[in-house]
Amino acid sequence: MGNYVTTGNYKVAEELYEFINQEVLPGTGLDQDTFWTDVERVIGELMPENQRLLEHREKLQKEISQWHKENKGNFNFAQYKAFLEEIGYLEPEVSDFKVTTQNVDDEVTIQAGPQLVVPVNNARYALNAANARWGSLYDALYGSDIISEEDGAEKTGAYNPIRGQKVIAYAREFLDQAVPLANHSHKEATGYKISNGQLSVSLENGETANLMNPEQLIGYTGKTDEASSILLKNNDLHIEIQIDKNDSIGRTDLAGVKDVYIESAITTIMDCEDSVTAVDVEDKVLVYKNWLGLTKGDLTSTFSKNGKTITRSLNPDREYTSVNGETVTLHGRSLMFVRNVGHLMTTSAVLNEKGQEVPEGILDCIITSLIAKHDLLQTGSYRNSSEGSVYIVKPKMHGSKEVAFSNQMFEKVEDMLGLERNTLKIGVMDEERRTTLNLKNCIKEVKDRIVFINTGFLDRTGDEIHTSMEAGPMVRKNDMKSLTWLQSYEKANVSVGLACGLQGHAQIGKGMWAMPELMKDMIEKKIGQLEAGANTAWVPSPTAATLHALHYHQVDVKAVQAQLINKNEDYTDDILTIPIAEKPDWTQDEIQEELNNNAQGILGYVVRWVDQGIGCSTVPDINDIGLMEDRATLRISSQHMANWLHHGICTEEQVVETLKRMSKIVDEQNAGDPNYQPMYNNFDQSVAFQAAKDLVLKGYDQPNGYTEPILHKRRLEVKSKVTAN
Numbered sequence: 001m002g003n004y005v006t007t008g009n010y011k012v013a014e015e016l017y018e019f020i021n022q023e024v025l026p027g028t029g030l031d032q033d034t035f036w037t038d039v040e041r042v043i044g045e046l047m048p049e050n051q052r053l054l055e056h057r058e059k060l061q062k063e064i065s066q067w068h069k070e071n072k073g074n075f076n077f078a079q080y081k082a083f084l085e086e087i088g089y090l091e092p093e094v095s096d097f098k099v100t101t102q103n104v105d106d107e108v109t110i111q112a113g114p115q116l117v118v119p120v121n122n123a124r125y126a127l128n129a130a131n132a133r134w135g136s137l138y139d140a141l142y143g144s145d146i147i148s149e150e151d152g153a154e155k156t157g158a159y160n161p162i163r164g165q166k167v168i169a170y171a172r173e174f175l176d177q178a179v180p181l182a183n184h185s186h187k188e189a190t191g192y193k194i195s196n197g198q199l200s201v202s203l204e205n206g207e208t209a210n211l212m213n214p215e216q217l218i219g220y221t222g223k224t225d226e227a228s229s230i231l232l233k234n235n236d237l238h239i240e241i242q243i244d245k246n247d248s249i250g251r252t253d254l255a256g257v258k259d260v261y262i263e264s265a266i267t268t269i270m271d272c273e274d275s276v277t278a279v280d281v282e283d284k285v286l287v288y289k290n291w292l293g294l295t296k297g298d299l300t301s302t303f304s305k306n307g308k309t310i311t312r313s314l315n316p317d318r319e320y321t322s323v324n325g326e327t328v329t330l331h332g333r334s335l336m337f338v339r340n341v342g343h344l345m346t347t348s349a350v351l352n353e354k355g356q357e358v359p360e361g362i363l364d365c366i367i368t369s370l371i372a373k374h375d376l377l378q379t380g381s382y383r384n385s386s387e388g389s390v391y392i393v394k395p396k397m398h399g400s401k402e403v404a405f406s407n408q409m410f411e412k413v414e415d416m417l418g419l420e421r422n423t424l425k426i427g428v429m430d431e432e433r434r435t436t437l438n439l440k441n442c443i444k445e446v447k448d449r450i451v452f453i454n455t456g457f458l459d460r461t462g463d464e465i466h467t468s469m470e471a472g473p474m475v476r477k478n479d480m481k482s483l484t485w486l487q488s489y490e491k492a493n494v495s496v497g498l499a500c501g502l503q504g505h506a507q508i509g510k511g512m513w514a515m516p517e518l519m520k521d522m523i524e525k526k527i528g529q530l531e532a533g534a535n536t537a538w539v540p541s542p543t544a545a546t547l548h549a550l551h552y553h554q555v556d557v558k559a560v561q562a563q564l565i566n567k568n569e570d571y572t573d574d575i576l577t578i579p580i581a582e583k584p585d586w587t588q589d590e591i592q593e594e595l596n597n598n599a600q601g602i603l604g605y606v607v608r609w610v611d612q613g614i615g616c617s618t619v620p621d622i623n624d625i626g627l628m629e630d631r632a633t634l635r636i637s638s639q640h641m642a643n644w645l646h647h648g649i650c651t652e653e654q655v656v657e658t659l660k661r662m663s664k665i666v667d668e669q670n671a672g673d674p675n676y677q678p679m680y681n682n683f684d685q686s687v688a689f690q691a692a693k694d695l696v697l698k699g700y701d702q703p704n705g706y707t708e709p710i711l712h713k714r715r716l717e718v719k720s721k722v723t724a725n
């Protein structure tokens with residue numbers, strides 16, 4: 001156990017104490033002693049209720065499991081629903097209301113666009129994410145599978161001009177769609193300039209063309225007759241055509257266009273939760289330190305890439321000249337949200353008067369808000385929120401009482417930090433079944449501070465499996481997405497959000513594209529989230545943000561929402577359909593294939609989490625497709641295996657044999673990593689292998705099927721071994 005400092009009746013890990021006192025409190029106007037006294041008071045006031053809420057989760061789960069056991073083979077939907085009402089799992093719906101959230105930035109209220117998520121403990125990635133407000137369309141296309149490698153357009157080591165031409169053609173088509181010329185195409189362009197307050201495009205045939213919608217021109221850089229860039233706008237998103245005839249690409253282009261920059265990650269979630277490993281004070285301080293650096297604007301990361309040493313820092317804002325000669329300043333960085341952890345876990349960073357670890361979610365709320373006070377007071381070099389708000393994403397809440405608890409926590413933290421009421425905004429993850437079913441009630445509890453609802457379908461799938469664990473064996477993992485419960489959950493989220501008046505106050509968001517390498521597929525499918533009424537949706541990388549941004553030029557989400565607003569349907573019964581396989585008739589091969597796939601995902605992710613502290617990884621699935629794995633996808637795979645085991649679809653021996661066999665494959669996939677510890681034939685020594693096994697064999701008993709308790713315990717075991725050696 002590390003060193004602790006006594007503050008009142010509490011003990012605070014020295015590393016956290018020093019960090020807060022020396023690096024965070026100065027400049028916030030808060031007194032050190034008062035701050036720590038308030039920490040003790042606020043945690044002390046909230047901790048018992050936090051505990052009660054967790055016990056209530058357990059109680060409901062036990063009751064649901066018992067009901068399924070008693071009704072096995074005799075399932076009656078009406079009785080099931082009545083039972084859920086009786087135990088308070090289904091809450092009586094509150095009467096109609098509208099949210100009133102104020103002081104929300106345009107990135108949330110006006111602009112519809114991609115939301116990037118990044119593990120905040122990785123400074124290099126986090127800086128990249130904040131800077132991903134703007135992205136090169138040429139780079140994103142060139143590096144992705146959207147541009148086929150046919151006809152000599154392979155991605156070679158050096159620049160391939162054939163591929164480059166395909167990229168340029170694609171980008172011109174995009175410009176024709178988003179910022180079309182009157183009667184002409186950007187493909188004909190031989191030059192762009194500003195003339196008589198308009199964009200004037202010279203064409204191959206010697207004529208000139210103007211924009212079909214002249215008001216799309218916002219500004220330029222350089223000179224009017226020799227612009228270095230042209231700034232355009234469509235659907236509230238900016239596009240910058242960059243021109244440089246001397247550039248290696250610009251030289252090959254008749255109009256000298258060297259790139260098309262796209263406003264991409266409009267908002268970014270700096271994640272302290274499912275994509276990070278933070279199991280002790282050392283990890284927590286790193287998380288908080290990076291959030292501080294991002295907030296104050298002084299975070300840097302130095303690394304070597306392609307033989308060069310690079311120091312990355314936050315990008316400045318972007319300046320242009322309007323056609324009237326005024327300065328136009330655009331945000332150079334994504335609007336940052338910070339995702340705190342949920343109500344479940346505790347942290348050893350602070351111990352209460354009984355020596356117990358305190359709830360990590362409460363500590364996150366206090367510290368991430370305290371850090372954000374630097375933005376409100378503008379002590380740093382950049383401003384995150386122009387409206388003076390702090391954006392906190394709260395995950396994994398079950399039902400409206402838990403949301404009410406978060407609201408209470410936010411109020412207490414506002415008071416202790418001297419912030420005006422509702423400065424702390426909340427993004428509510430709709431990712432647990434009890435929240436989906438009672439979403440309207442949940443929103444009501446935070447109606448003055450809510451800035452988003454988001455369908456975290458990954459956690460939501462894990463919760464779906466765990467909640468109905470006793471109902472029967474679940475359908476195969478990849479069949480889940482097309483089922484009634486999930487489709488209606490997605491529709492209900494939009495419908496409830498619109499009915500509560502989120503438009504203009506808060507985002508209606510949709511979930512992660514979890515296949516970071518399949519961008520062609522993403523371009524084809526992810527547009528569906530906008531067509532379903534979402535004004536933001538999650539992407540795993542800056543490249544995906546730039547490419548997904550194209551969708552918001554194609555779909556006017558405000559118009560979609562206006563069409564959906566009166567379709568206020570009740571989806572409850574559909575959401576309640578349980579995804580069990582009615583008559584499981586899988587062959588042994590199919591069962592083994594499903595187990596192999598889940599085991600590979602579990603092992604591939606867990607081995608990096610437990611052994612190396614990497615909380616988000618690309619792990620190849622059984623078909624060698626790289627999948628983004630985080631704690632939520634782990635929850636699905638481990639709960640799925642636990643469910644099949646529980647229902648005798650497979651045996652414990654088969655599970656263990658599968659894990660052992662797949663560990664060999666995962667070892668091979670990681671062969672190039674010098675820090676990797678093999679699992680195969682090292683089963684008893686490998687803590688990671690043990691963790692993976694526990695996640696399945698003990699999966700039935702994990703609270704709501706969460707993976708954190710086992711992961712944290714096993715990671716701490718590895719860390720203590722490293723320290724001991």
Ligand SMILES: CC(=O)SCCNC(=O)CCNC(=O)[C@H](O)C(C)(C)COP(=O)(O)OP(=O)(O)OC[C@H]1O[C@@H](n2cnc3c(N)ncnc32)[C@H](O)[C@@H]1OP(=O)(O)O
Nearest residue numbers: 117118119125128129274275458540541616617618628632
């Ligand atoms: C259910 C949920 O909760 S989902 C939310 C949690 N999930 C996430 O946060 C996903 C975040 N994404 C990631 O962590 C990563 O994209 C991964 C792990 C999926 C893939 O990472 P890698 O295998 O390292 O990606 P890859 O090698 O293709 O690319 C690395 C480059 O892309 C950048 N990059 C990749 N993902 C991100 C990201 N999310 N934000 C910023 N930059 C990123 C890196 O900075 C790096 O560029 P650099 O060398 O210039 O620094």
Ligand SMILES: O=CC(=O)O
Nearest residue numbers: 456457458459632
């Ligand atoms: O947090 C996101 C999810 O899908 O879970």
Ligand SMILES: [Mg+2]
Nearest residue numbers: 431456459632
């Ligand atoms: Mg989640």
